[in-house]
Amino acid sequence: MFKVSRKSEYALIAIQHLARRARDGVTSVAELAQAENIPPDILAKVLQGLKRAGLLTAAKGAGGGYRLSRPVKEIHFLEVVRPFEEQLCVVSCQNDHGGCERGGDCTLRDPMTVLNAYMLRQFADLTMDMFLSPHKLLHGTHMDVAIGETSLGRLTSTAHPAD
Amino acid sequence: MFKVSRKSEYALIAIQHLARRARDGVTSVAELAQAENIPPDILAKVLQGLKRAGLLTAAKGAGGGYRLSRPVKEIHFLEVVRPFEEQLCVVSCQNDHGGCERGGDCTLRDPMTVLNAYMLRQFADLTMDMFLSPHKLLHGTHMDVAIGETSLGRLTSTAHPAD
DNA sequence: TGAACTCGGACCAAATCGGTCCTGTTTCAA
DNA sequence: TTGAAACAGGACCGATTTGGTCCGAGTTCA
Numbered sequence A, B: 001m002f003k004v005s006r007k008s009e010y011a012l013i014a015i016q017h018l019a020r021r022a023r024d025g026v027t028s029v030a031e032l033a034q035a036e037n038i039p040p041d042i043l044a045k046v047l048q049g050l051k052r053a054g055l056l057t058a059a060k061g062a063g064g065g066y067r068l069s070r071p072v073k074e075i076h077f078l079e080v081v082r083p084f085e086e087q088l089c090v091v092s093c094q095n096d097h098g099g100c101e102r103g104g105d106c107t108l109r110d111p112m113t114v115l116n117a118y119m120l121r122q123f124a125d126l127t128m129d130m131f132l133s134p135h136k137l138l139h140g141t142h143m144d145v146a147i148g149e150t151s152l153g154r155l156t157s158t159a160h161p162a163d
Numbered sequence C: 001t002g003a004a005c006t007c008g009g010a011c012c013a014a015a016t017c018g019g020t021c022c023t024g025t026t027t028c029a030a
Numbered sequence D: 001t002t003g004a005a006a007c008a009g010g011a012c013c014g015a016t017t018t019g020g021t022c023c024g025a026g027t028t029c030a
Helices: A006-020 A029-036 A040-052 A077-084 A109-124 A134-139 A142-146 A150-156 B006-020 B029-036 B040-052 B077-084 B109-124 B134-139 B142-146 B150-156
Strands: A056-059 A065-068 B056-059 B065-068
Touching: A006 A029, A006 A040, A006 A065, A006 A077, A029 A040, A029 A065, A040 A056, A040 A065, A040 A077, A077 A109, A109 B109, B006 B029, B006 B040, B006 B065, B006 B077, B029 B040, B029 B065, B040 B056, B040 B065, B040 B077, B077 B109
Parallel strands: none
Antiparallel strands: A056 A065, B056 B065
């Protein structure tokens, strides 16, 4: 249920890449595609999407390419991912237009709304600079609590976590 | 990226339903399907899955049906969902067998591993009794922080959250 | 003028998903 | 003992989604 689409993965990689080469000016699609081993055509679409989202600036013509339009530290994880995820919500109840197929008596909607808000809240503070230095990510942030938790082992490993 | 499968939704509804009728003995698939407006055939599969996961107990034969095998309070959200979600991880990197298609130099894996652990940690404490009383869910738990957050409005609403 | 780019629509094949159907097997009750 | 009621589960199907390709058009620089 947490999996992001392939395009989102490419987007995350691209932002990472461009952040590292920030001072090299622009980077072309072909260049980035080869460096990160991503199909050029689809990467082009991804970068277009990121540009539309305001995260990248494009330079057309020969010698052109893409560049981050902000420092990495000011780019949020959810911003990078959203253009390629049709919905960021947990159940179909609340996708949009309030169009819950289950009618007004859906017992799932209320708890799910809270759950959804809770999740987004967890991600709200996550910015892309965390992706550049995993070690820092591991030990320097509020996320360090996630590591070494007993419950974590239970949940990530195999079948029945809570018995 | 957070959306659960339809089967997971049905599973959550079923657990809710069975929890409310806990003292009525067993509930048949047909009964539950009609009450909650779910296709009977597929609900049957869902309940089978929940039984295999150890959450339900089945009574075969005439007058049979399903029953929670534990109090709701001891059933975790992730337990209910996992049988119907092939992977609970964020990127294909870490799905299983370490089979990352991108080779050893995948710059996504390390940060994503942390992110993934972080997410699961957030859900580890969430039990199904929270689904029975949305009001309690709203105000009585650690989740109340999610409501009314400014960042929440930004992230859930429209296009560009962080500008 | 032409090459190297970004842009973006059209299209396609494969996989996934939600759902149906159909055939057991087990159990209870008449 | 028999049959109905219920769980168990495999086979299948159609629609949607997804990852990916192809191609044409506009832009800019050398």
